[in-house]
Amino acid sequence: MTEKLLQYLWNFKIFKHFDFKDIEGNSVEIIDFGKWNTNSGPDFLAAKIKINHITFLGNIELHVKSSDWIFHNHSLDPNYLNIILHVVFQSDCDIDELRKRNIPTLELKDYIDEKILWKYEKLISGNQFIPCENIFDPKKLPFNFHEENIVKKLDEKSAELEENLRHYKNNFEAVFFHSLAYSFGLKVNAFIFKQIAESIDFSIILKIRQNQTQLEALFFGMSGWLEKPQDERMKIWKREFDFIKVKFNISDLKIHPKFLRLRPPNFPTIRLSQLANLYFQHQNLFSKVILAENTDAIYTIFNSVQASEYWDDHFNFGKVSTVDQPKVLTKDFIELIILNTILPLKYTYHKYQNEAITDELIHFYKSINPEKNSIVDDWKKLGIPFKNSLETQSLIYHFKNSCEEKNCLNCGIGFKILKDSSNVR
Incomplete structure (x- = not known):
């Protein structure tokens, strides 16, 4: 038994029966189990109980053992002065x-089905892919399971974007640029590309975006690649960067991007050139993305993006490749950008003005194909x-x-597994 599990059982009222008696033998009627408090202070607030025909309003504290009251130093804490019931497992x-x-103690040991403790222990002690793998039934996913997960993910991403917006004075275009750079960097260079983007005042991007060569020169120069030019094209980029x-x-x-463990099409040279081409082609990129009503509109924006001509037969500087073809964005890559950057941005931008944005x-x-990983x-x-x-996206x-x-206690699947072990009121 853990305190977290005990709180969980109390919150969802998962007991064999509700004819509670305190350790003195007095009948305890729980009129309101209280509101689960996940912050500091008593575990359940604004509860209501009745003992000996007297109703009490206040807070409830839960512990695995009675002695935890002493070990947690609650006696010295004024937050625990309004306790009306001490609930313990033992x-x-x-x-x-x-x-x-005159604060009663309620011992729950005999009110909890042992099957629940056995199932919970089995869930958290296994080493399989998911804790409930051996009893998982795909047909029993909770209703709206995927939609709820996506909303949680969007809320988390939105919180990060809003923090960045506060830092960059609500400049959505700049924050969008930083997020795009992160996506273009993929796993290996995501943070490095974001560092490069954040090291460049976005007003500079706005001033030079009509010149693709200068955009590339800026990205390549910030990456430390132009200090020793190896061919004529590099000399042009170096001159522009200077x-x-x-x-x-x-x-x-x-800021030096990495090449290790990357397939040549994902080399940072190619991805930064493509990012430069994206901003060169679309002078009002942010507006186009925000106004896009479906994935086809977004594909139209990104389908024409490709690295500059130099990279047709190069993957790295000064080294001609036997592969000679335009380095375009694949559909899979565009879909990663949509999922990881564009949809969280659209959610953040619209969520306070458009109540239907989540459904949209x-x-x-x-409309996007399932990922492969x-x-x-x-x-x-x-x-x-x-x-x-x-x-x-939901299951990832x-x-x-x-x-x-x-974290089975905060999982809809885990809840159903534990709930099935007993009567729930």
């Missing part, structure tokens, strides 16, 4: 302070078919935030 000692204040650096008083800071974005998710593959092995990215999010953390 009463291992009398608390003189509570007895003098000019931009002086004109806009850019610092000497160099759900349609976006449903190891987490999705493991869910498939449990019998879940995927039709779209709403489902894959759920795995990382619930299953991987063994």
